[in-house]
Amino acid sequence: MTRRKGKGDGTRPPAAKSARRSPRAASVPPPSTPAGATETVLDAAPMERPSDPDVGARIRELEARLDKMIDAHARERESGAELEPVATRAELRPPMSSRPPPPEPDGMFDTARELLSTDFYLRKWGRLGLRNRSEDVDEFGYDPVYEQKVLPFFDFLYDRYFRVEAHGAERVPADGRCLLVANHSGTLPFDGMMLRLAVRREHPQHRDVRWLAEDAIFHFPFLGSFSNRLGAVRACQENAERLLDHGALVASFPEGMKGIGKLFKDRYRLQRFGRGGFVKLCLRTRTPVVPVAIVGGEETNPMLSRVEYLTKALGIPYLPVTPTFPLLGPLGLLPAPTKWKIVFGDPVDLEGYGAEAADDEILVGRLAEAVRREIQGMLDRMVTERRSVWFG
Amino acid sequence: MSRSRKLAPPAGASSATARARVVAVTGATGFLGSNLIGSLEEDDRIGRVVAIDVGATPTAGRKTRSYDVDLTQPTAEARVAEILAAERVDAVAHLAFLASPTHATAWAHELESVGTMHVTVAARHAQVRKLLLWSQTWLYGAHPSNPNFLTEKHPLRAPRNEPYFADKVEAEEQARKFGQRSPGAVVTILRTAPILGPTVSNAVTSYLARRLVPTMMGFDPLVQFLHEVDAIAALHLALLRDVPGTFNIVGDGVLPLSTVIKLAGRVAIPIPHPVARTVAALGWVAQLVEAPPSFLKYLRFLCVADGQRAREALGFTPAYTSREALLDFVSAQRLRDVKLLTETHA
Numbered sequence: 001m002t003r004r005k006g007k008g009d010g011t012r013p014p015a016a017k018s019a020r021r022s023p024r025a026a027s028v029p030p031p032s033t034p035a036g037a038t039e040t041v042l043d044a045a046p047m048e049r050p051s052d053p054d055v056g057a058r059i060r061e062l063e064a065r066l067d068k069m070i071d072a073h074a075r076e077r078e079s080g081a082e083l084e085p086v087a088t089r090a091e092l093r094p095p096m097s098s099r100p101p102p103p104e105p106d107g108m109f110d111t112a113r114e115l116l117s118t119d120f121y122l123r124k125w126g127r128l129g130l131r132n133r134s135e136d137v138d139e140f141g142y143d144p145v146y147e148q149k150v151l152p153f154f155d156f157l158y159d160r161y162f163r164v165e166a167h168g169a170e171r172v173p174a175d176g177r178c179l180l181v182a183n184h185s186g187t188l189p190f191d192g193m194m195l196r197l198a199v200r201r202e203h204p205q206h207r208d209v210r211w212l213a214e215d216a217i218f219h220f221p222f223l224g225s226f227s228n229r230l231g232a233v234r235a236c237q238e239n240a241e242r243l244l245d246h247g248a249l250v251a252s253f254p255e256g257m258k259g260i261g262k263l264f265k266d267r268y269r270l271q272r273f274g275r276g277g278f279v280k281l282c283l284r285t286r287t288p289v290v291p292v293a294i295v296g297g298e299e300t301n302p303m304l305s306r307v308e309y310l311t312k313a314l315g316i317p318y319l320p321v322t323p324t325f326p327l328l329g330p331l332g333l334l335p336a337p338t339k340w341k342i343v344f345g346d347p348v349d350l351e352g353y354g355a356e357a358a359d360d361e362i363l364v365g366r367l368a369e370a371v372r373r374e375i376q377g378m379l380d381r382m383v384t385e386r387r388s389v390w391f392g
Numbered sequence: 393m394s395r396s397r398k399l400a401p402p403a404g405a406s407s408a409t410a411r412a413r414v415v416a417v418t419g420a421t422g423f424l425g426s427n428l429i430g431s432l433e434e435d436d437r438i439g440r441v442v443a444i445d446v447g448a449t450p451t452a453g454r455k456t457r458s459y460d461v462d463l464t465q466p467t468a469e470a471r472v473a474e475i476l477a478a479e480r481v482d483a484v485a486h487l488a489f490l491a492s493p494t495h496a497t498a499w500a501h502e503l504e505s506v507g508t509m510h511v512t513v514a515a516r517h518a519q520v521r522k523l524l525l526w527s528q529t530w531l532y533g534a535h536p537s538n539p540n541f542l543t544e545k546h547p548l549r550a551p552r553n554e555p556y557f558a559d560k561v562e563a564e565e566q567a568r569k570f571g572q573r574s575p576g577a578v579v580t581i582l583r584t585a586p587i588l589g590p591t592v593s594n595a596v597t598s599y600l601a602r603r604l605v606p607t608m609m610g611f612d613p614l615v616q617f618l619h620e621v622d623a624i625a626a627l628h629l630a631l632l633r634d635v636p637g638t639f640n641i642v643g644d645g646v647l648p649l650s651t652v653i654k655l656a657g658r659v660a661i662p663i664p665h666p667v668a669r670t671v672a673a674l675g676w677v678a679q680l681v682e683a684p685p686s687f688l689k690y691l692r693f694l695c696v697a698d699g700q701r702a703r704e705a706l707g708f709t710p711a712y713t714s715r716e717a718l719l720d721f722v723s724a725q726r727l728r729d730v731k732l733l734t735e736t737h738a
Binding site for chain 1: 536537539540541609610611612614645647648651654655657665715
């Protein structure tokens with residue numbers, strides 16, 4: 001019978017527990033903030049034997065702490081406007097996935113009973129399995145809980161390691177569909193996530209960017225599913241169209257694999273922009289294009305040469321040779337701490353052309369070239385203005 | 393499965409004839425067949441149900457007449473034509489397909505591919521004006537180049553060297569051919585996502601019934617499910633509404649495979665993909681695993697279909713999301729794990 005509750009549904013037991021305790025917990029006035037829900041269970045436990053003076057003191061102490069926490073939470077909400085999106089995202093999360101810490105067992109017997117039941121271990125196992133993922137992902141596989149878990153790492157990269165500077169994020173429309181078109185850079189594609197963070201932090205509306213990843217990255221073991229949970233979407237017309245139809249902000253790197261696989265001597269020289277697919281997409285869906293230039297990313301893993309011999313068998317398009325890579329093993333793939341700068345250009349409006357213009361190959365080619373030239377110009381300006389690769 | 397769903401009455405009842413409809417169901421002893429018959433029994437718009445299969449249908453009631461026909465026999469064609477004509481059948485629901493791969497591929501070919509040919513030829517002969525065919529979204533195939541949501545326009549790219557898929561693709565082609573050859577006939581093909589639920593049994597349920605579930609190391613594709621109740625409801629709806637065409641019948645939402653395994657309370661065994669095929673082939677030959685190696689692609693790449701068209705044209709809305717279908721399956725599977733539930737399911 002213990003099995004029935006068992007493995008896997010790490011989410012249920014805490015709820016069941018609080019339900020069991022609820023008659024006693026009911027005497028505590030319900031706290032007004034959602035964060036308080038956890039504490040109800042916590043301080044309900046010592047209510048068991050109020051005759052004990054020790055316990056009474058502890059109750060008062062816990063109550064004081066709870067009040068303080070509620071106050072702090074309220075203040076936090078009022079003060080930080082930039083904290084707002086994070087807070088709303090946490091609220092939007094299904095209640096199932098927000099797991100309160102288990103209540104402290106209140107006596108020797110309870111502890112022993114708890115530890116002796118198989119249910120306890122099954123519950124722990126289930127909770128462990130689902131600890132950093134939500135039970136639901138969005139239709140393209142983005143998992144907000146997982147992103148929150150790994151965000152500190154990317155925050156570190158953004159703030160400390162690459163010291164990203166973003167300019168002109170306000171040029172990105174406040175709402176509605178929009179396509180960011182950027183240069184691809186670096187042997188390891190950090191640019192998608194950095195662009196996502198830049199828009200989330202600098203844009204007045206803190207919009208979420210979904211970036212389009214090419215097949216070689218998207219289907220690479222571990223890297224692919226990892227970036228998919230963080231918001232990457234496989235680059236293809238159908239996916240992009242569906243995202244834009246939902247009014248999303250989509251980032252595309254039209255250089256594709258040619259962009260990632262640029263040699264060091266070709267840095268900041270934009271490759272051919274695919275076959276102008278992104279222009280066709282924008283013409284068909286009436287989407288404005290915002291050109292984006294990312295400087296700094298192309299020096300993180302300076303590629304000296306590509307080995308394409310026998311790499312197909314390993315399932316990778318080429319083996320990069322950098323000053324450190326095959327030499328130092330996997331450690332050699334660590335990106336160099338260059339100074340990054342992301343600049344957003346003025347939106348290019350394609351509204352005037354109409355949807356049928358997507359079939360005009362010449363026009364599509366010309367528009368793609370115009371966007372390419374725009375980004376190339378921004379890149380050239382930024383590279384000449386830059387004094388140091390490391391300090392900007 | 394007695395859970396009856398509100399089936400919105402067909403607005404304007406399209407071409408619903410004055411007399412109640414007569415519906416023939418092949419594969420009537422299978423999961424979909426028997427439950428569809430159970431649900432048709434309760435529907436006043438259905439006059440009579442003709443059950444065609446080997447053996448008796450457990451859900452057969454007052455309206456049902458069962459005929460013992462083996463579709464793998466060469467004489468099946470004439471026999472089915474006779475039955476359809478004698479009963480003056482309006483619509484045929486062809487559901488005689490295997491829900492999980494089998495080692496008896498020759499027999500499966502006779503049943504699925506040739507059997508569909510028998511049924512379509514008989515239907516044309518008896519001038520049946522409607523054919524409903526059960527198919528699966530798996531036939532799109534799992535490919536690295538798939539978009540996240542496959543629409544009905546997408547070609548069927550399941551591995552053709554796998555008889556399980558090849559036979560079903562051929563069956564779809566035959567159904568389409570039937571539509572072209574008999575003018576005025578309505579051919580509806582429902583491609584269901586993998587069906588999960590407390591009582592259904594198929595390749596996916598036996599995959600998730602394992603304690604140790606093999607996965608592909610480093611790959612975590614998104615998957616979708618359809619609840620068994622929704623599958624029956626979709627078939628029922630498609631029988632009542634004469635909407636020709638192909639429809640993806642899927643539950644809302646997707647889940648990463650790893651989350652599916654976690655929610656099912658199983659332990660994933662990641663296998664590096666270069667060796668997986670060999671391991672799976674050995675396991676299949678030794679009958680240790682439930683699917684041949686060609687199914688491994690579905691553990692690596694996306695095969696998720698878009699149910700928008702069924703929503704708009706057919707008016708089908710799933711009652712369960714993919715996640716709810718999974719949890720419903722898991723709740724029954726937990727009882728089966730500890731032998732508290734030992735029903736033999738179809």
